[in-house]
Amino acid sequence: MVRIAIDGPGGAGKSSVAKAVARELGIIYVDTGALYRTIAYHMVLSGIDPKDAESVAAELDKFTLELKFVDGKQIILLDGVDVGDNIRTPEMSMAASAVSAIKEVREYLLNTQRNIARNNSVIMDGRDIGTVILPYAEVKIFLTASPEARAKRRYEELIAQGQVVTYDQVYNEMVERDKNDSTRAIAPCVQAKDAILLDNSKLTPNETVAAVIKIVKKNEKSLYMKLHAWLPPIIRFFQRIKRTGLENVPADKGYVICSNHIAARDVILIGAAYPSQIRFVAKKELFSVPILGWLIKKLGAIKLDRGGGDVAAIKTSVNLARAGHSVAIFPQGHRNPGVNPANTPTKNGAALIAYKSQSDVLPVFIKTKNHKYAFLRKKEIIFGKPIPYSELGFKNGGGEEYEAATKIIFDRILELGGCKKDDAEKEIKD
Numbered sequence: 272m273v274r275i276a277i278d279g280p281g282g283a284g285k286s287s288v289a290k291a292v293a294r295e296l297g298i299i300y301v302d303t304g305a306l307y308r309t310i311a312y313h314m315v316l317s318g319i320d321p322k323d324a325e326s327v328a329a330e331l332d333k334f335t336l337e338l339k340f341v342d343g344k345q346i347i348l349l350d351g352v353d354v355g356d357n358i359r360t361p362e363m364s365m366a367a368s369a370v371s372a373i374k375e376v377r378e379y380l381l382n383t384q385r386n387i388a389r390n391n392s393v394i395m396d397g398r399d400i401g402t403v404i405l406p407y408a409e410v411k412i413f414l415t416a417s418p419e420a421r422a423k424r425r426y427e428e429l430i431a432q433g434q435v436v437t438y439d440q441v442y443n444e445m446v447e448r449d450k451n452d453s454t455r456a457i458a459p460c461v462q463a464k465d466a467i468l469l470d471n472s473k474l475t476p477n478e479t480v481a482a483v484i485k486i487v488k489k490n491e492k493s494l495y496m497k498l499h500a501w502l503p504p505i506i507r508f509f510q511r512i513k514r515t516g517l518e519n520v521p522a523d524k525g526y527v528i529c530s531n532h533i534a535a536r537d538v539i540l541i542g543a544a545y546p547s548q549i550r551f552v553a554k555k556e557l558f559s560v561p562i563l564g565w566l567i568k569k570l571g572a573i574k575l576d577r578g579g580g581d582v583a584a585i586k587t588s589v590n591l592a593r594a595g596h597s598v599a600i601f602p603q604g605h606r607n608p609g610v611n612p613a614n615t616p617t618k619n620g621a622a623l624i625a626y627k628s629q630s631d632v633l634p635v636f637i638k639t640k641n642h643k644y645a646f647l648r649k650k651e652i653i654f655g656k657p658i659p660y661s662e663l664g665f666k667n668g669g670g671e672e673y674e675a676a677t678k679i680i681f682d683r684i685l686e687l688g689g690c691k692k693d694d695a696e697k698e699i700k701d
């Protein structure tokens with residue numbers, strides 16, 4: 272799966288570029304601005320001032336909004352009716368900008384946007400895709416151009432559609448909308464720290480598409496193909512990893528991956544054994560450890576730099592899982608070298624993440640002699656059958672449910688490793 276975020280101000284050509292890239296890569300193009308436009312359209316039709324936050328928020332449960340893809344084309348149904356081009360007028364542009372500054376509107380649309388990216392490879396355009404909606408997108412581009420260049424393009428577009436406007440009108444509205452969108456308090460239109468800036472003031476549409484495809488290919492390749500083609504096999508070879516149960520892991524689906532926890536290197540071994548990318552949440556300090564730090568970064572670890580507490584780690588993992596990434600977490604919470612996992616306590620973090628992200632869980636067992644690592648000793652990584660979310664027994668969440676789900680998950684892990692509680696006495700000191 273690949274998620275590409277294209278953000279930037281109106282008129283930069285995001286949608287035509289994104290459409291062309293989607294066609295080229297055979298993925299879905301999601302125009303998120305159209306969602307805000309549809310909400311604005313409903314408000315205008317209902318006689319509600321799009322700037323009146325209270326009335327707009329109160330109206331949000333009074334209509335249905337559905338997003339569909341027919342032959343790769345996005346269609347929005349408002350109360351079951353296709354909104355078509357009714358949302359494309361200058362009036363709707365201004366109204367969309369107004370409703371998009373309302374917190375409740377953004378919350379209302381958050382999951383709609385994330386859910387599409389969770390189940391599909393997408394290129395999504397908007398204002399806050401790289402910063403808020405898909406903060407872990409594999410490729411992020413901030414596409415912009417001078418206000419004059421953007422106003423000229425928008426003006427020509429509107430004239431071609433047969434709308435009656437002047438260039439000055441379009442320019443002034445664009446500048447006003449830029450200001451609204453980039454200075455609003457929530458999810459303003461800003462370049463994500465890790466986004467690539469592309470100014471296309473002097474580029475033709477075709478040149479812009481070519482530039483974006485080049486960026487996508489380069490970034491997508493370095494993260495997925497290139498690295499995943501050579502690094503994991505090398506690790507598997509030198510670490511003498513045998514993989515079992517790979518048939519249980521269908522590609523292109525995100526799981527909460529749960530395994531027994533022996534030592535810090537578990538993350539590298541599982542990362543190298545898993546057929547696609549896993550996102551690990553690791554403490555900031557681990558990134559400064561020589562070799563290990565480099566490896567976990569290359570294998571897709573997310574740096575936890577906000578104090579590094581459990582809560583922050585869980586929150587980050589939930590967001591990753593919600594966005595369709597596979598995340599790995601250890602129900603034991605701590606490393607347990609040399610200890611039969613059947614005799615260790617568990618924590619409920621993994622269950623909590625599965626609940627909050629509504630993810631299936633993939634149980635994994637790392638099998639080593641006496642639950643310890645030795646560099647030259649064989650390690651077996653066993654992948655179990657995924658546990659569907661519906662079998663984790665969640666209803667409303669809460670401590671007891673997490674406890675029960677943790678037991679289901681951990682029992683499956685122990686089962687994979689053939690670990691039983693009374694095995695403890697039989698353990699031989701290494």
Ligand code: DC
Pocket residue numbers: 281282303304305307308364367368369371372396397398399400448452
């Ligand atoms: O991209 P557009 O012109 O169709 O967007 C219409 C308005 O919606 C724009 O003024 C800002 C808002 N918007 C947003 O706030 N966040 C997005 N992800 C997309 C659009």
